[in-house]
Amino acid sequence: MRLSILAADLGKWDEADRDTLLLPIFADERPLRGAAGLCDWRLCGRLSRLLRSARATGIQGESLLMPPGRRLRFGRLMLFGLGDSHDYGEGRYRADVRWMRKVAADAGISDYAVEPPGRATGLIGARRALELWLDESAKDGISPEAVTLVDSASGHKDMADLLRQRRD
DSSP, X not given: OEEEEEESOHHXXXXXXXXXXXXXXXXXXXXXXXXXXXXXHHTTTHXXXXXXXXXXXXXXXXXXXXXXXXXXXXXXXXXXXXXOOXXXXXXXXXXXXXXXHHHHHHTTOOEEEEOOTTTTTTSSOHHHHHHHHHHHHHHHOOXXXXXXXXXXXXHHHHHHHHHHHHHO
């Protein structure tokens, strides 16, 4: 698995070369934050309209695959409902990572960008999110071709040394 980092910046997304963007969202997170918020902005509120109309809710276990239109370079968007954000911790994070990776693999998605669950709201630290992602990836036997973690500039700094160690 090739692992890289992509800035949570729409300008950088235009240069991204990933098939699908995976967007975890909490049921009680409005307005959307992080990658989902940026995506919603670029799509002129399309995700917010889906949520307002209850076509998507963010409830735990919900997944929705959709085309991004012409405004995003990704070929597909996939929303993942995480349920309520209260009491979100490492146990739920691990379960969500396993579930998201399985759903993506079952959908034939092997090349994706993803904002790790809980990162947009700061419920999981950047370095810890990467450590747990790598740990779950080693356990589940799913081997995507390429994964790009979407995170802020400060998150990149926290993840950089761990990624360097992994490459060495």
